[in-house]
Amino acid sequence: MRGVSRWPELNTGTMECRLCLGSAPAESSVSIFGDPHPELLEQRIRTCCQIQVKRGDGFPDTVCLSCKTNLELLISFRKACFRSNETSQLKLSDCLEIKTEEVLLEDLICDGEPSLPTIHRNNSGICLKPFPSESKLVLHKRSHCKEKLFKCDVCLKSFTRKYDLVLHLRSHTGEKPYKCEICLKSFTQKYKLSQHNKLHTGIRPYKCNICLKSFIHKSSLGAHNKLHTGIKPHKCDFCLKSFIHKYRLALHLRSHMREKSYECEICLKSFYHKNSLVSHKKLHTGLKPHECDICLKSFVHKRGLVLHLRSHTGEKPYKCEICSKSFTDKSNLGVHTISHTGIKPHKCDICLKSFGRKRGLVLHLRSHTGKQV
Structure with missing residues (x-):
């Protein structure tokens, strides 16, 4: 009787995966029947793996992060297949004027998964963006006709959706209604708080196959992978310096425009970048949380401590390719390199x-x- 047998317990703090039987720390395992959507993971396993799982069936009731990720990838793949199939049917019906049978995604996957919307047309052809409800589809159609009914009374900027206007108004009011219960940091949007909470778990499920560096978010891994290609498509028209990411180019351009948009409220010093201002403000607090274990000297920023430790170790990781002279700081190497160019x-x-x-x-x-x- 499987229902009454008990699965052998592992060492304290270790859980066994229901799908691959691999062991993982409890904090790196996900309960099949846990919150916030206890039915979703259970139904995905039943649908995609054809395995019946029930609460209290005697088997492990957790899955590892790797298996959970594989399930999500499989669901995404099935959705893409269904969308491609419906697009093909639509093209076929346009050519042959044949009425095709409509396929609903919720009939094929499981309850709790978003349904596949009706494909709609815009002025330039077919729009394949999916929506969970007809009302959201109606709102989206306004983006094709450039209809912006919701206007900000402060700066007169217009928006297609009322929700976008509400979010925009928070930039004027400074309202941040979503607060982290651990570090009390606040956010304007709920999804940003959700993304932030992942920082406190310590779990980094997305790993680079080249350098094995791990990331919390999939988008961060995608941005990191561009570093290994060596391609820098975004070039400055002033000095021809190239950048991997577009936002890096935008930040760099301010140095040419001499635009210092971020001003310290205490000493009125201005900065090109917001993160430079945030870093500068720490100087006014008088706090120096980063202490050297060797000589007990303290620093405001962690980078200051890292550079200081090299004075004890003698480490000089940055070497000039022309004269082989080494430096403790990358910026000093950059200044030195200019001396070779004239x-x-x-x-x-x-x-x-x-x-x-x-x-x-x-x-x-x-x-x-x-x-x-």
Whole structure:
């Protein structure tokens, strides 16, 4: 009688996967019958694996993250197949004027999975974006006709959906209704809080096949993989410097435009990037949480501690490819490399003398102002 037999217990803190029988730490296992949707994982196993699972059947009631991910991939693959099939049927009916039988996704997968919407047309052809309900489909159709009925009273920006207007208004009010119960950090949207909560679990299910670095989010792994290709498609029109990501180029362009949009409210110092301002504000708190275990010297930022530790170890990981000189900091290597090119980008506006390093220009300017070096 399987229903009354008890599965052999493993060591404390270790769980066994119902699907692959592999063992994993309890914090890296997912309950088949747990929250927030106890029926979804159970039904996916029944539908995709053709395995009957029931609460209290005597078998393990958890699955490992690897098997859970494989289930999600299989569900996504089936959805893609069903969409392709319906698209093919639609094309066939357009050509031969044959009425085809409608296939519903919920009949083929399981309850709790979103249904496949009716494919609708726009001015440029067929739109295949899926929606769980007819009402959401109606809202989406407005994006094709450029209809924006909801306007912000503050900046007059218009939106297709009322929900988008509500989210936008929070940028004016500063409202962040979703708060993390662990670190009390707040967010404007619920899904951002959900993504943030993954940081506290310590679980990183997405691993790079090349360098084995792990990530919490699949999108982060996708962005990381671009580093290994060596391709930098986003090029600066001013200095021809290239970047892997478009947002990095946007941040870099501010250095040419001299646009310092982020200002410190305490000392009024301005910065090109928001993260630079956040890092700067830590200086005003007086806190130095990063302490050297060797000499007990403290630092505001972790990077300062990392660089300081190299003074104890003698480590110089950044080497010049031309003269083999080594440096503790990557920025120092960058400054040194310019000396080999002969380029002197820092020019004095008074006498037009040029310098390879910004510090050289600063010291030179004192000769014009009369300040002692």
